[in-house]
Amino acid sequence: MQFFFEVLIGGLLSGVMYSLVALGFVLIYKASGVFNFAQGAMVFIAALAYVTLAERFGLPFWAAFGLALAAMVLIGILTERVVLRPLVNQPQISLFMATIGLAFFLEGLAQLVQLWAFEDLSPRPLRLGIQDAPIERLMSDFNVLVSSFDLFAAAVAAVLVAALALFFNKTRIGRALRAVADDHQAALSVGIPLKYIWAIVWSVAGFVALVAGLMWGARSGVQFALTLVALKALPVLILGGFESIAGAIVGGLIIGASEKLAEVYLGPYVGGGIEGWFAYVMALLFLLVRPEGLFGEKHIDRV
Amino acid sequence: MNTSKHAIIGLLLAAIALFAPTAQAQQAGTQFIGITGYRVGPYGANGAAFFSGFIDYLHLVNERDGGINGIRLSWEECETEYNNTKGVECYERLKTRAAAGPTAIHPMSTGITYALIDRAPADKIPLITLGYGRTDSVDGRVFPWLFPLLSNYWDAATGIVKFIAMREGGEAKLAKKKIVLLYHDSAYGKEPHPVLEAESKKLGFELRMIPVPHPGNEQQSQWLQIRQYRPDWVIVWGWGVMTATSLSTAQKMGFPRDRMVGNWWAGSEIDTEAAGDAAAGYYAASLNLAGRDFPVVREIQKHVLDKGKSQTPAKTVGSVLWNRGMAAAMMTVEAVRTGQGKFGKKPLTGEQVRWGIENLNVDAARLNQLGFGAMVPPIKVSCADHGGSGLVRFQQWDGKQWKAVSDWMSGDRALVRKMVEDSAAKYAAEKGIKPACLSS
Numbered sequence: 001m002q003f004f005f006e007v008l009i010g011g012l013l014s015g016v017m018y019s020l021v022a023l024g025f026v027l028i029y030k031a032s033g034v035f036n037f038a039q040g041a042m043v044f045i046a047a048l049a050y051v052t053l054a055e056r057f058g059l060p061f062w063a064a065f066g067l068a069l070a071a072m073v074l075i076g077i078l079t080e081r082v083v084l085r086p087l088v089n090q091p092q093i094s095l096f097m098a099t100i101g102l103a104f105f106l107e108g109l110a111q112l113v114q115l116w117a118f119e120d121l122s123p124r125p126l127r128l129g130i131q132d133a134p135i136e137r138l139m140s141d142f143n144v145l146v147s148s149f150d151l152f153a154a155a156v157a158a159v160l161v162a163a164l165a166l167f168f169n170k171t172r173i174g175r176a177l178r179a180v181a182d183d184h185q186a187a188l189s190v191g192i193p194l195k196y197i198w199a200i201v202w203s204v205a206g207f208v209a210l211v212a213g214l215m216w217g218a219r220s221g222v223q224f225a226l227t228l229v230a231l232k233a234l235p236v237l238i239l240g241g242f243e244s245i246a247g248a249i250v251g252g253l254i255i256g257a258s259e260k261l262a263e264v265y266l267g268p269y270v271g272g273g274i275e276g277w278f279a280y281v282m283a284l285l286f287l288l289v290r291p292e293g294l295f296g297e298k299h300i301d302r303v
Numbered sequence: 304m305n306t307s308k309h310a311i312i313g314l315l316l317a318a319i320a321l322f323a324p325t326a327q328a329q330q331a332g333t334q335f336i337g338i339t340g341y342r343v344g345p346y347g348a349n350g351a352a353f354f355s356g357f358i359d360y361l362h363l364v365n366e367r368d369g370g371i372n373g374i375r376l377s378w379e380e381c382e383t384e385y386n387n388t389k390g391v392e393c394y395e396r397l398k399t400r401a402a403a404g405p406t407a408i409h410p411m412s413t414g415i416t417y418a419l420i421d422r423a424p425a426d427k428i429p430l431i432t433l434g435y436g437r438t439d440s441v442d443g444r445v446f447p448w449l450f451p452l453l454s455n456y457w458d459a460a461t462g463i464v465k466f467i468a469m470r471e472g473g474e475a476k477l478a479k480k481k482i483v484l485l486y487h488d489s490a491y492g493k494e495p496h497p498v499l500e501a502e503s504k505k506l507g508f509e510l511r512m513i514p515v516p517h518p519g520n521e522q523q524s525q526w527l528q529i530r531q532y533r534p535d536w537v538i539v540w541g542w543g544v545m546t547a548t549s550l551s552t553a554q555k556m557g558f559p560r561d562r563m564v565g566n567w568w569a570g571s572e573i574d575t576e577a578a579g580d581a582a583a584g585y586y587a588a589s590l591n592l593a594g595r596d597f598p599v600v601r602e603i604q605k606h607v608l609d610k611g612k613s614q615t616p617a618k619t620v621g622s623v624l625w626n627r628g629m630a631a632a633m634m635t636v637e638a639v640r641t642g643q644g645k646f647g648k649k650p651l652t653g654e655q656v657r658w659g660i661e662n663l664n665v666d667a668a669r670l671n672q673l674g675f676g677a678m679v680p681p682i683k684v685s686c687a688d689h690g691g692s693g694l695v696r697f698q699q700w701d702g703k704q705w706k707a708v709s710d711w712m713s714g715d716r717a718l719v720r721k722m723v724e725d726s727a728a729k730y731a732a733e734k735g736i737k738p739a740c741l742s743s
Contacts, residue, residue: 003527003531006527006530007524007527010523010524010527011523011524014521014523017521107343111343111347115616119616119617119618119619120348120351120352120616120618120619121342121347121348121351122348122352122572122573122576122577123348123544123547123573123576123577124577125576125577125578125579127579132551132554132555132581133554133555133557134555134556134557139557145527145530145556145557147555149555216520219520219548219551220520220544220547220548220551220577221544221547221577221578223345223348223544223577224343224344224345224347224348225345225518225520225543225544226520227345228345228518228520229520232521259524260523260524260527263524263525263528264524264527264528267524271514272488272512272513272514273488273514273515273516275516275521275524276488276516276517277516
């Protein structure tokens with residue numbers, strides 16, 4: 001039983017890590033109704049910007065974080081100006097395709113930055129000063145293994161969600177953003193500055209990508225594989241709903257816990273390695289029952 | 304107007320991409336080498352180190368010696384991203400680039416190797432899989448076009464078991480011990496399964512095999528299982544980000560790193576540096592020595608790097624994978640040289656190069672002459688044995704660099720040979736191949 005809880009807690013905490021990435025998708029989806037294929041690349045480039053400033057130029061944490069954030073805001077503004085603005089009122093699929101192109105561009109740019117800063121493409125260790133080691137107390141008293149880093153990540157995610165929820169629900173920009181998500185043209189017609197809103201939301205998504213990149217990078221080094229963490233976020237989004245911040249968190253927790261439990265308890269019967277696709281199977285089943293996700297908005301189209 | 308303007312720009316860009324000459328495009332009268340490499344994607348850092356070493360050595364042969372007996376080398380690198388489909392595409396593209404073919408292909412991926420097993424013989428192009436690939440292809444009577452040079456995965460696995468036995472105080476002590484194989488869930492990771500199962504039966508240790516899904520940057524559930532199982536040793540069959548993540552997750556789970564042994568693809572600086580402090584104490588089997596203290600490295604520095612002929616970053620020079628790439632290029636070059644001895648000093652076809660590889664003999668004296676010294680063990684290839692010495696050397700990461708902790712040693716060669724022959728015979732029967740040596 002103790003092992004079951006260990007797997008469950010570990011899974012929930014892994015799920016928080018997925019949620020961190022999923023949040024970035026939700027933001028963009030809320031504002032432009034598009035699945036941002038470049039979110040994984042944004043996580044990579046954000047983490048790389050931080051590690052370049054901190055390791056290559058020896059800046060202290062807050063300075064490196066601030067400048068990396070500034071870089072992400074710049075990327076957000078440029079994305080709006082160069083990629084999105086020409087596509088206002090175009091079909092959603094065009095926007096989606098544009099984000100695929102953006103992903104390739106950012107991946108290439110990140111590798112160029114890495115070559116320039118560190119000469120090669122080796123993974124860069126990222127140190128946040130929090131040991132990814134078991135908490136001694138829990139270990140000795142209850143023999144339950146919980147990593148202090150995982151708890152830290154969970155706390156960061158909680159703060160992030162609270163801040164985003166406030167931003168969306170309590171600020172003018174937040175409300176404007178929800179209007180934009182509903183209908184570009186209608187939002188424009190009531191005087192909501194679409195360009196401005198998009199630049200903001202892409203910048204906020206850049207901020208979320210930076211936080212996710214730091215968390216993931218601290219665990220396995222800053223490297224190209226960070227772009228693939230986005231794959232883990234997709235089933236989370238399907239489960240939680242593309243438009244809901246709470247959904248990203250709850251979806252992450254459900255996916256994290258169930259894929260770990262499945263890997264540990266079902267894996268051995270089918271040769272293991274089911275973690276890679278189990279989340280997708282769950283998402284697929286979920287689609288059959290509740291296509292809009294747990295917290296997604298139900299759209300009724302009149303025909 | 305706008306649409307047609309865009310279309311014209313698009314067409315122009317496409318035309319430039321199609322017809323732009325590559326840096327080292329194939330030139331008439333040269334020995335053209337097709338390179339299926341990878342420098343981008345999750346395994347790009349590892350691939351970049353290997354292929355930089357490979358190409359730097361080719362540069363050296365051209366710059367210092369004017370080619371192989373006067374036949375200069377030319378090459379083209381095609382990006383596979385360690386992806387099987389792209390690997391096949393690159394192979395198909397490279398084979399058309401020169402009249403004589405691409406010399407020999409180094410797929411640098413066990414998955415791509417498997418994808419090419421049927422194509423290569425049909426095209427008469429040899430595949431060199433140095434330290435990877437399909438293990439039973441050591442039997443050249445069944446696999447005349449495949450060359451798993453130096454060592455293979457079964458030699459590695461049995462070598463690792465022997466190393467663990469040494470640490471435990473003898474093979475008899477392995478009975479009742481528990482060993483976990485933590486493997487990359489791919490053709491590469493599955494390759495050692497049969498031989499480890501055989502070793503487990505023979506020596507009496509308990510074996511559990513746990514897969515890690517690609518790319519391996521999340522290993523929570525795998526390590527929870529390991530924690531519950533409480534093994535004495537964990538063998539890491541990792542590649543790319545998987546190895547560093549194994550090390551950091553082991554730390555997170557409180558599993559001692561000096562009870563973990565990687566194979567030679569999970570034992571480079573790239574893996575350990577990314578894991579930071581978590582890597583200290585970790586062992587790995589090595590196929591070649593790292594370091595710059597070899598004459599050939601100094602020669603490359605002088606004739607290639609100092610002259611600005613290569614883009615290789617200074618810190619990559621002398622790393623585990625760079626040295627391995629250089630050794631792989633050296634064997635290709637020596638095989639062509641051997642082939643030239645029989646077929647004449649001209650660009651050789653795949654068939655002629657195949658003969659050259661099968662008759663390759665790089666002994667200790669020749670290694671010294673070439674400036675490799677003890678970087679790799681000597682190698683002598685024959686029709687029956689397309690492999691090599693099977694020797695491995697163990698090293699330990701001390702937190703800053705790899706330190707050798709054993710001499711060159713071999714695993715259970717008799718067991719490996721028997722399994723190779725059985726497996727190759729089975730393959731031959733399935734495919735209707737009549738085992739035989741090719742005469743030319």
